[in-house]
Amino acid sequence: MQPTSVIGHRGACGYAPENTLASIETAARLGLLVVEFDVKLAADGTPFVIHDDTLERTTGASGSVAEATAEELAALDAGSWFDDAFAGEPIPTLGAVLDRCDALGLEAICEIKPCPGVESETGRVVARAVAERGRHSVSSFSTTTLGAALAAAPDVPRALLVVILPGRWDSVARELKCESVHVWAGSLTVAAIDSVKNTGRSLCAYTVNDPERARFLVETGVDAVFSDRPDRVLAS
Numbered sequence: 001m002q003p004t005s006v007i008g009h010r011g012a013c014g015y016a017p018e019n020t021l022a023s024i025e026t027a028a029r030l031g032l033l034v035v036e037f038d039v040k041l042a043a044d045g046t047p048f049v050i051h052d053d054t055l056e057r058t059t060g061a062s063g064s065v066a067e068a069t070a071e072e073l074a075a076l077d078a079g080s081w082f083d084d085a086f087a088g089e090p091i092p093t094l095g096a097v098l099d100r101c102d103a104l105g106l107e108a109i110c111e112i113k114p115c116p117g118v119e120s121e122t123g124r125v126v127a128r129a130v131a132e133r134g135r136h137s138v139s140s141f142s143t144t145t146l147g148a149a150l151a152a153a154p155d156v157p158r159a160l161l162v163v164i165l166p167g168r169w170d171s172v173a174r175e176l177k178c179e180s181v182h183v184w185a186g187s188l189t190v191a192a193i194d195s196v197k198n199t200g201r202s203l204c205a206y207t208v209n210d211p212e213r214a215r216f217l218v219e220t221g222v223d224a225v226f227s228d229r230p231d232r233v234l235a236s
């Protein structure tokens with residue numbers, strides 16, 4: 001499999017705690033060129049890289065990301081839950097992750113995952129931060145967020161994220177000027193793959209850890225798969 005066909009999911013979250021600098025570095029070490037991670041805003045509007053709305057699963061702290069200040073988030077340990085070897089690994093800011101991606105030569109797909117109620121603000125903040133870098137792209141399940149990203153930074157490439165391709169996916173993607181569609185791999189059929197590729201948009205599938213499934217999807221027209229264990233997919 002070509003390195004351009006594999007995207008590190010949350011960095012390389014099969015091997016390092018998701019959405020941390022350690023996970024980004026692991027992805028680069030495995031030979032990847034592209035990584036995905038999730039972005040939310042802290043209470044003061046600082047973008048942080050974390051998947052869940054709440055802190056429990058990956059830090060052991062209680063409460064929500066949206067109600068925590070940047071200082072509070074930066075002080076948490078987002079590594080120990082995964083393995084003691086990563087104790088003290090912080091929840092990184094978006095800026096820190098983009099700096100590391102730039103230093104490592106990685107392209108970033110910043111999945112904008114707004115906490116409830118701040119869909120537009122999160123889209124604007126993340127899209128502007130990405131625009132300052134002159135490379136990288138954004139994606140989101142939230143059409144409100146993608147609309148805000150489009151208005152704030154039209155030149156930042158956008159991807160529409162869906163679990164299952166809805167009937168009107170093409171008009172949504174056109175309206176939001178999304179050049180890519182990211183779809184849950186479990187829902188992808190050959191017909192669905194063809195329907196996206198026939199529009200000229202790129203298509204990525206999440207999350208694929210089985211090398212055989214990854215190979216099938218790429219041979220059928222999927223441009224790239226997100227993987228937690230990208231080295232296994234790369235080797236296929």
Ligand code: G3P
Pocket residue numbers: 009010036038051111139161182206226
């Ligand atoms: O961006 C693709 C994938 O990351 C979407 O699902 O829940 O892992 O963010 P999730």
Ligand code: MG
Pocket residue numbers: 010036037038111
């Ligand atoms: Mg994600």
